[in-house]
Amino acid sequence: MARPQEQRRLWTPEEDDKLIEFKRNYPDRPWPGTADLAGLDRSDKSCWERWNNHLKPGVNKENFSEEEDDIIIHIQRTEHRNKWAFMAENYLQGRTANAIKNRWNNHLNKMLTNIGDLGRYLLTDDETSDHSDLEDGVKPLMAEYASLI
Structure with missing residues (x-):
């Protein structure tokens, strides 16, 4: 039987700010433990995905040419x-x-x-x-x- 899927919460601007600040202060810190150290009630995987797909400097979010x-x-x-x-x-x-x-x-x-x-x-x-x-x-x-x- 499949495990029930948790309801995913949208990221708030405050959470984004915490993650950005954490990565600014600790850019080379491995992802395990990042959520706890950054003070986020998220999984490390969720933090990694948010950073790499949305918040990381240089990510192009414009329409595809x-x-x-x-x-x-x-x-x-x-x-x-x-x-x-x-x-x-x-x-x-x-x-x-x-x-x-x-x-x-x-x-x-x-x-x-x-x-x-x-x-x-x-x-x-x-x-x-x-x-x-x-x-x-x-x-x-x-x-x-x-x-x-």
Whole structure:
């Protein structure tokens, strides 16, 4: 039987401040025991995730650019596939492995999966609809996707 999952509490600005201050004072301190030493009622894993995915200086929280999406798609097609940390470290500095994984699973993979249906809609012989501006952006993606099939 699965263990009941605890309700996750949102991080408060005060907790964020405590963790930031702790990491400022002890940047090289190992994560075990961090929550207690920082005065947080959190697990060490929760502190690690909050720091590395949200609070760490240099984390890019902006929307992904088309160039970043192209990099993710390209690397996902190579032998590196689901190596999110590899992508973050070597190709998308400032992005976290978690953010890259979420971008792939929640947007890019679905877009590539559904692009065949989109292409059939856009590339019809129906002269009553003008989707030429959309076709220009979709044709290269469809060609790349077709090469995978």
